[in-house]
Amino acid sequence: MSNWEAVYEKWNTYENLDPSLKKQLGDMQEDETALEDAFYQELTFGTGGMRGVLGPGTNRMNIYTVRRAVNGLANHLLANRVNVRDRGVAVAYDCRYMSKEFAVETAKVLGSYGIRAHVFKSLRPTPLLSFTVRHLGAAAGVMITASHNPPEYNGFKVYNEDGGQITPQEADEIIEAIRRTEDELTVPYLEVDKLEEDELVNWIGEEVDHAYLDRLKQVSKLEDDEQERKKEMGIVFTPLHGTAHDLVLEGLGQLNFTNVDVVKEQAVPDPEFSTVKSPNPEEHQAFTLAMEQGKEKQAAILLGTDPDADRLGVAVKNEAGEYEVLTGNQLGSLLLDYILTHTDEHVLKTARMVKTVVTTELGRSIADSYGAKTIDTLTGFKYIGEKIHQFDSSGETFIFGFEESYGYLISSFARDKDAVQAAVMACEMAYYWDKQGKTLLDALDVIYEKHGYYLEGMSSLTLKGKEGSEMIASIMESVRTKPFKEIGGFAVQQTEDYLAGERTIAGDGGQEPITLPRENMLKFILDEEAWVCLRPSGTEPKIKYYYGVCGSSKEDSRRKMETIKQALDEAVNQMMHK
Structure with a gap:
């Protein structure tokens, strides 16, 4: 018997195996290739967490692989952080299959160690989880999401006490703690009623949303009187069946954008993402319905966020009157230029723009022209978050961070890419250029003429x-x-x-x-x-x-x-x- 067959046998004969997983295993019984792929390895816990196809097996996302990961995280925190049980762990989740269940399983395993879990009552965006860790002073955060992967995926993403994605060193330590979990099927946990009885779970409502929105309004570069002025520029927004709906609308409302239409078919959370081939704003087909609605409403700008609201896509009309989707590099360059244009010259002396090594060099040229310094990181926003943490003690000022894959961060009250911040700022920027008779494509041409x-x-x-x-x-x-x-x-x-x-x-x-x-x-x-x-x-x-x-x-x-x-x-x- 091979190794994978032995692990399969252990699962198949486990008396208390979750009934739905037991049934799926039965359905796979004659498919040796599928069984081998499900059991030949343990689902990889990478530098930020793990992500995989839902289903039974050690190489799949299910309650047992989640419990195993949480068991390792709990042991890591207790060994390396202070006051972990009192500070607790913040937990949020998106609209995917099993997301809420995995969030609750996270709380159940943490509770067995006496660690309190702060769990949202309903789905929330990834950047809000990052903010929540910092806002509550939690020892760590967990986000249940597979971002824009297909419907059959889910994931488990870990954040450190700074609110950023865990660093490679932290990931290695957590991985080692996970490896010490001998049997994923028998990880200890408490039932929810016991968690509530012992006050080991704190169900979060809208109070954290309000704190986030207060900080979001401060990001604006508009003067106070301009913020209060009603703005009738047409906006069409699609959350692509995900989590961004409420916070984006409230953020735009705070700046008095009054002409905002939501794509109704994509406003309701849907784990199947039934109206798109892929719920990814990088894919132009994701904007099909938004473009149709934009033409009806004569909208100046279209916004699209991915399911966990950490990525933003934007489309604007070109000279032919058709909507054109900006690349992540183009939108990032526009945002950077707008922010630096409205940044005090004294701040520019210590200003730092952070980008990844595969992100456009146009960003460096723009930053140079304002006297701001550019710092390159490896691919992945966790490295940008790590740099921001270093700035907290170095005297440097984080001014903007972006990557080509539609990830942007404007203010460091969150420490991961934030499509809510970016959506509101993109509309403010479009409004700024619109008052000058230019679209964002016109503004981009101005930048190209200057920088190449x-x-x-x-x-x-x-x-x-x-x-x-x-x-x-x-x-x-x-x-x-x-x-x-x-x-x-x-x-x-x-x-x-x-x-x-x-x-x-x-x-x-x-x-x-x-x-x-x-x-x-x-x-x-x-x-x-x-x-x-x-x-x-x-x-x-x-x-x-x-x-x-x-x-x-x-x-x-x-x-x-x-x-x-x-x-x-x-x-x-x-x-x-x-």
Whole structure:
């Protein structure tokens, strides 16, 4: 009997196995491939938590894998934090299948250790969970979400006492504590009535929402009298069946945006995300209904948030009268420019803009022009949150953080990307430009004229299951063993291997260290301000490759990017079929 078969047998013969999981196991009995994939490994707890397909098995999201993770988290907190039982852990959840159940399971396991759980009575956005940890002074936070993954997924995301995603070091410590949990089926827990009797659960209502909204209003760059003025600019908003509905509408209401329409079909939380192929504002199809409604209402701006409301997409009308979805890099650059334009020059002396290494270099150029410093991090907002924490004691001022995948943070009262903050600020920014007779696309052209025509793209390959994971590893190893010398006719000037922590300069330039944490990622700096980066996703069964260029015109940039994209597609395809 193989290892996975032994684990399957343990689950299959466990008398107290959850009935629904027991039935699913029975349905899978004749499908050995499905059983192996469900049991061949333990669901990976990565640098922020774990995410996976719902179902029975150690490699699936279910009450037992959640209990195991919480058991490790509880032990980690008790060993490494002070007053954990009194401070407790904040817990929130989104609209997905089993989200509330997993939140309650989290409280039940924490309660068995005497740790109080602050659990929201109903679904809430991820950024509100980040804020709640800080607002309540909790020892940690847990968000049950799989962000914009397909409906069959859910996840368990951990936040530290600062309200940021856990750092790699914290993740390693929690992973080690999880590994010491011998049997996921027998993790101790208390029932809900016992939690309530012993005051080990605090059910949170709207009081934290109000505190968040108070801070949100302070983010505005408008003068007080301008905030109070009624604004009739047309806005259409879709929460894509997720959690952002109430806070975005209330945030816009605080600034007196009175002409806001919600896409009704997508306003109600729905774990199937039934009106879209993917509940991801990065995917343009997610805006289909918003665009139809926008045309009816003559809206100036369309907003779309993902299910847990940490990502925002924006669309505005182009010269042809059609709505055009801004890329994450474009919206981030616009927000950065607007914020810096309205920042006091004394603040600019210590101002820090933080972006990831695969985010547009246009951000650096904008920050430079205002005298603000740019700091690069690895991919993932947890690294941006970590930098903000360092600023708390360094005297530096966080001014803005963003990543190309539609994640933005304006004010650090939350420590993760925040689509609610970004949605309200995007509308304020559109209102500012509208008063000058310009759309956000016009404003973007102004930025391009000043800084250069930066353009970026990202391609990805989804490779599921055990074989897919092996193929992704093989592609990365192939590129690492034999690095590109040129890509699409653009010579490689520097090769950055973030796993080795080394930067290799072409020719006789030698090597120098990369002062960032190790990660399985390769970046190639090319001629003419172009670059390419390959990176396996940490949350999905994908390998992603990013590319960026800067041309003399929009047409020049598009041509350069298409050349690089085609060369990368061909190279990866050859590696897959060699």
